[in-house]
Amino acid sequence: MPDEIALELKNIRHAFGDTVAVDNFNIDVRPGEVVCLLGPSGCGKTTALRVAAGLENLQQGTVKVGGNVVADSSTNVPPERREIGLVFQDYALFPHLTVLQNVEFGLENMTAGERNIRAVTVLDQVGMKWAVSRYPHTLSGGQQQRVALARALAPQPPVILFDEPFSGLDARLRDQIRDETLHILKDSGTAGLLVTHDAEEAMFMADRIGIMREGHLEQVGKPEELYFKPSSAFVAEFFGEVNRLSGNVEAGVVNTPLGAFAAGDLEEGRKAEILIRPELLRLNGDVDAPGLCGRVITSRMLGRTSLIHLCLCEEVGIEVHLHSRMPGRYLPQEDQEIHIDLDPNQAFVFPLDSKS
Ligand code: ATP
Numbered sequence: 166m167p168d169e170i171a172l173e174l175k176n177i178r179h180a181f182g183d184t185v186a187v188d189n190f191n192i193d194v195r196p197g198e199v200v201c202l203l204g205p206s207g208c209g210k211t212t213a214l215r216v217a218a219g220l221e222n223l224q225q226g227t228v229k230v231g232g233n234v235v236a237d238s239s240t241n242v243p244p245e246r247r248e249i250g251l252v253f254q255d256y257a258l259f260p261h262l263t264v265l266q267n268v269e270f271g272l273e274n275m276t277a278g279e280r281n282i283r284a285v286t287v288l289d290q291v292g293m294k295w296a297v298s299r300y301p302h303t304l305s306g307g308q309q310q311r312v313a314l315a316r317a318l319a320p321q322p323p324v325i326l327f328d329e330p331f332s333g334l335d336a337r338l339r340d341q342i343r344d345e346t347l348h349i350l351k352d353s354g355t356a357g358l359l360v361t362h363d364a365e366e367a368m369f370m371a372d373r374i375g376i377m378r379e380g381h382l383e384q385v386g387k388p389e390e391l392y393f394k395p396s397s398a399f400v401a402e403f404f405g406e407v408n409r410l411s412g413n414v415e416a417g418v419v420n421t422p423l424g425a426f427a428a429g430d431l432e433e434g435r436k437a438e439i440l441i442r443p444e445l446l447r448l449n450g451d452v453d454a455p456g457l458c459g460r461v462i463t464s465r466m467l468g469r470t471s472l473i474h475l476c477l478c479e480e481v482g483i484e485v486h487l488h489s490r491m492p493g494r495y496l497p498q499e500d501q502e503i504h505i506d507l508d509p510n511q512a513f514v515f516p517l518d519s520k521s
Pocket of ligand 1: 181184185186204205206207208209210211212213362
């Protein structure tokens with residue numbers, strides 16, 4: 166494959182009337198790589214995918230598949246000729262065709278026998294070989310989604326686009342089908358571009374995540390980069406709640422009720438906000454230890470972790486409400502005083518007047 170990029174979107178801009186849905190949008194997906202577009206409702210994720218697929222006519226920019234231009238100012242290859250598989254939320258199977266016929270539908274340049282073998286092979290891969298002669302309406306949502314995946318995989322496209330493919334499934338089935346989908350993509354070496362608004366899903370599926378905001382990509386990187394080194398409060402908050410504090414930069418630090426945080430390259434006098442993930446607030450019963458002291462408001466078991474609501478003890482003089490997340494079962498009593506450990510170097514510091 167030329168230059169080893171399965172799908173490339175370059176300088177894409179797309180508007181619906183006055184609404185600019187996607188602007189200055191650039192992303193590439195390599196063979197075997199899964200990239201997720203993650204962002205809130207209306208930020209342009211689906212539009213970016215539809216432009217890539219050719220379901221929206223390109224207005225500006227370039228789309229390449231396997232190094233070949235499929236859309237630019239002078240080219241517009243129709244969707245069915247782009248060598249892109251599509252798996253969308255509503256499965257979009259043909260109701261009047263059997264499962265086998267649905268999967269055979271997109272297979273060209275093959276004899277009837279070859280089509281049959283290929284369709285049965287991919288249906289077997291997704292665990293749906295048993296349903297070859299069933300009609301879509303006789304299958305559950307999860308089963309239909311597997312057939313939709315088989316249909317997308319059957320022509321062996323270099324790229325498959327997924328638009329919220331698991332959101333119609335209940336939690337357990339969703340976990341199972343996204344796990345299977347990930348393994349199938351990795352085994353087949355197919356590139357995947359997947360749209361979701363679910364950060365956990367993106368972290369589960371993606372080699373890289375692009376966080377979208379108001380039509381543009383705010384940050385692109387490996388899940389751990391985005392989680393541990395977010396470029397903005399918007400990105401940080403997308404991966405779970407944060408404790409927020411604020412203060413002014415003085416002598417290179419931001420002083421807060423939780424202590425001083427290095428201000429990095431923020432200039433003196435600048436108002437800054439500090440974001441601290443709940444798991445960074447480590448609690449223990451040693452209240453005489455030097456450091457921060459909190460009082461438990463309430464605590465809740467959430468499964469793998471416990472969430473403890475805290476305020477800082479009165480000496481600080483400011484009402485500060487914090488959330489700490491501790492592994493396993495950790496349920497201190499209400500009103501109990503508790504010691505808080507925090508590594509200030511792991512907190513995020515951003516200018517407060519930036520758009521966050
Ligand atoms: P969601 O997560 O809710 O599906 P999204 O991030 O996929 O949202 P898009 O569906 O791409 O967002 O929409 C981006 C913007 O473009 C929104 O403001 C939306 O209202 C607008 N938009 C999308 N499709 C159309 C259309 N066909 N006509 C007019 N405006 C549209």
